[in-house]
Amino acid sequence: xxxxxxxxxxxxxxxxxxxxxxxxxxxxxxxxxxxxxxxxxxxxxxxxxxxxxxxxxxxxxxxxxxxxxxxxxxxxxxxxxxxxxxxxxxxxxxxxxxxxxxxxxxxxxxxxxxxxxxxxxxxx
Numbered sequence: 001x002x003x004x005x006x007x008x009x010x011x012x013x014x015x016x017x018x019x020x021x022x023x024x025x026x027x028x029x030x031x032x033x034x035x036x037x038x039x040x041x042x043x044x045x046x047x048x049x050x051x052x053x054x055x056x057x058x059x060x061x062x063x064x065x066x067x068x069x070x071x072x073x074x075x076x077x078x079x080x081x082x083x084x085x086x087x088x089x090x091x092x093x094x095x096x097x098x099x100x101x102x103x104x105x106x107x108x109x110x111x112x113x114x115x116x117x118x119x120x121x122x123x124x
Contacts, residue, residue, distance in 0.1 A: 045100045049085065053107050056081035060114050075119055082111045 041047040057063045059078035061071045085108050096104065
């Protein structure tokens with residue numbers, strides 16, 4: 001049976017929110033993955049960003065694909081993930097903490113520079 005999902009607003013003041021487990025608490029599950037215990041990322045904005053960031057790194061050929069153990073490039077897919085991160089930045093404008101905004105800006109800048117290098121648009 002999958003774990004129960006818990007949704008809690010950031011600044012919840014209701015009694016029911018106080019009784020909910022901490023976002024970073026380890027969730028116990030009877031089934032373990034072959035590689036060991038399951039990893040659950042924290043419920044933070046950065047976890048959403050990483051879902052687009054890591055595949056972009058793989059598609060740019062900067063890290064090995066975890067599924068194959070090989071490096072390959074797919075600049076079209078990398079550009080798509082970079083564009084999605086830009087869209088996320090636009091849609092969350094004014095709603096992020098300063099640290100979250102800095103993290104997102106840094107990720108996007110890093111990926112854009114890597115893309116420009118790989119596409120031979122910028123020589124460095």
